[in-house]
Amino acid sequence: MKRILIIDDAATVRMYHRGILEAAGYEVEEAINGLEALEKVLLTPFDLYLVDVNMPKLDGYGFLRELRRQDIAQMPAIMISTQASAEDRKRAYAAGANLYLVKPTRPEQLVAPIALLLGEAEE
Template sequence: MARILVVDDDPAIRQLLTDVLEMDGYEVSVAVDGLAAVREVQAAGPDFVILDVMMPGLDGFGVLTAIRGLPGEPVPVLMLTAAAEADASTRAWAGGVDYYLAKPFTADAVLDLIDGVLAGQVPVVER
């Protein structure tokens, strides 16, 4: 069973993603902020990370930088953002994100992407 880490400071989004992923058979852990997310990636080694951009403390870009600095095979990361700033996606791609979705998103779009990546049907960005 694949392990998914959901990182978002919005409890409604965390719950929605957790429910959908668990119904699809994934093991889900959550982090409510960036520092907890980095600790969880180091401790649990998830197979996939869903990462919000705008969070208090360490934002999603900081988390992405920390994750990409870890040794070993890079974990696929999907960034979700409501950020209206035009350079957010450029900054995410430059930071090494694999996938990027703007909010609002559908749970099915997230699930289809994760299913495809973990089944080897959707390629992970080459670094």
């Protein structure tokens, strides 16, 4: 079973995403900020990261930059934010995101790209 780490400081957002991902058959872990997420990543690998931008201690950009510096298998990361400007997207991709989605997301907007990034998309 593929493991996904949801990194978001808002409990309601984590619960919403967890519900969608578990219904789609993924195992889900949560972290409330980039620092906690890095600790989890270094203990055990994940297949994909769902990363919020604005969080205390270490934001999404900082988390991705740190993650990409680590000497571990690099898995896809989807940055998800309420910010929709081209500049926000550029910063996300520069930090190491594979995809940038704008909140709120509908279930199919989340599940389809995840399946694609994990190589599970139907032919």
